[in-house]
Amino acid sequence: MAEYFGTAVEDIFNTMEERFLSEGTLDVDVTIGYNISGEGGGNWKVTIKEGTLKVEDADGEVTDCTAVLNANAETFVGVTLGKLDAGEAFSSGNIKVDGDLTVLVAILPKAFKPFKPVIKASAIVESVEERFLPEKAEGVDIKIGYDLSGDGGGQWTVVVKDQTCTLKEVLDDDCTVIMRMEAQVFVDLNQGKLDGGTAFSSGQVKVDGDIGVAGQSASLFEKYVAEGAAEEEGEELISLKCVPSINQRYATGPTMGKWFDGLKEKKFFASKCPQCGRTLVPPREICAQCRVRCNEFVEVGPDATVTLIDVVYYASPDPLTGKIRETPYTALFMVLDGVSRDESFAHDLNPKDIDRIKPGMKVRPVWAEKRMGTYRDLLYFEIAD
């Protein structure tokens, strides 16, 4: 089985069930397809629906998915483990998404705990020679047997003699001590998740032979550190995380005050430059070009002509609320009826019109029932037909 960064592609899918966070996905209904190319790759289909998860090994092509992620095995594993930068993998095209990208960005972090590489008992035992500390083994002459059952298990003998260490893939008869346990128990002991004394007294570990040797043997070896985890463990640098939240209030001044007052009455007011005659929307106190005050207001709109349409798929925080915006949303640039031709104005577009909207179209405002003199007095603009 091909491994990348010490992890196989199927490890990631096999652990989805235990990493699944059903409470984060109560209002979700998506199917995500994975086409993982290269050695160890394959096709998977992951369905998340109202707090439930289904992971299928899709033979061949994945179909009927909300989004399909395409990547080679190394990139997929690297990004999942955080070894490769996800943004760069997307940017460079090493990961491609067909369909709704927001599914991956918005839903996956809510749906799963981060993947941690699966540590196998065999990997721990097989690294014993590298982890051997000869200076601690002066005068030691022992044979430690391991009999580990279950997935990732096996039988080994570790021979420590003359300050050298050799590993044999058989269980010798003349071991000083033999430790028998489930492979997973062995992993947990090595990872510090399970206390040795507890494991022994609860019968999870069975020891044949010299119990004292079993207890001391740990000191002859460096602690096992999973591939990739080494840097993190050795890292002394820290970063602090904080989310500042600041309440702010902005004065409108009389000119924008006039504008917001107008919105309450479903009216748009532009200010007008007494010198060049252009209209400014929303109204501004002065004409920056002529450097004169604009004290005159004219009613404009309410319909408008569309000039540009920005459909936003990238979800970012709204600094006014601190919440991540729902996507897609549309920044609609338009010229209100009766306004200078070079003066655009912007608001939202009714989401139902996203597929139909074109520059040059006429749009009309849709007002909120309750109007308080704010941006949200307008729900959005929509195609006027």
Add this chain to the structure above:
Amino acid sequence: MAKKNRNVGIVGIGQTEYSSHKEHQNQAEMVNEAVRYALEDANITLDDIDCVLHGNMELFEMVFQPDMWHSLGSGAYGKDQFRITTGGTTGASLVCAADNLVASGMYDVVMAIGMEKLQEGHTTGGITNMADPLWFRHLQTGALTATTATMMMDEFGEERAKKAAMKYRILMDKHACLNPRAHRRFGLEYEQADDLMNTSPQLVGELRLIHMCSQSDGACVMIFASEKKAKKMCKTPVWIRDHITVHREETFNNFGIEMPEMTHHYAARKLFERNGIKDPVEYFDVFEMYDPSAWWGLDWAREFLLLKDDEHIKLLEDGEFDLDGKLPINPSGGVTASNPIGATAMLRPAEAAMQLRGDAGPQQIKKKVKHALASGFGGTLWSVLMMLEKDLDWQEVENG
């Protein structure tokens, strides 16, 4: 040209590498790294610096008075120091201010620092705060917009516009791959263009992830000296000929049925006029442009170089913006490769000056580089445009 009391030379340049993460150092340490490189490059010590300029955007990292906190790394302790924070143009404004301070006779040697650690905040959230809180902030999405993409597809046809923007993007990546300090070096090939055009995730309309600038950590430091001092302390000072700063877009009101002259075009027209530059493509040997996205980079080439119709697309298609072309654009890889925002607009004159000195490294242009153009951008399309010269031999032009 603008009246100058005395000439100002660039005598030292220092840059960190640019990357998405710099957890191994804090802000002051990162500043210090670039300060040390610049002092080394100028072969002077902090004792020779009369005044320090500092610039970044405190909204991004949410550290107010960063110049104060960074004085540990900048060496500004006990020296005159000013902070300049003009959004995207910060780095270019720092260079303009340093030039003004030295040219005025106020100081002989000025050190300017541009820095940003975008990883420590939220870039798009920070930029969105620039918009009017009463209206446009509800709609703005940082610097992400596809308005230029839409207009270019409208003008040149969807296929040609998309192909050209992607060619520009891949060209920038090819340049970035040469630059050992560049943040993003993908190794893109032109054969990938069609694929990337269709599969790179859409951010806004046809502005896709691959088109957009990076979010980088890094710092750039430049040292400026009066002509007399520069000649004494440096074998190859680079001369600041002239620069212009243009603020002409009041708000986001300029997407009407008729569009006003773009700030970039206005800046170039005024600057070239007062310096007697008739044909900028012919005159300049390198252009380091603040190109926040591939669409903007290509479109703005037309504005800054006063080109007409599809001349900019033809130049790109004919390879004239390549490293061995008529006017190489961004040998450094530009902003789509590296974007530590407070330093980004300073990287433009810094990289251009290194081209003029001839020691830009692997991205050095092979033919002789005598005249360089550098631009900065920020806010509601504000513009800074700057001319750098290898030799002090340009013709003064009479103007009002």
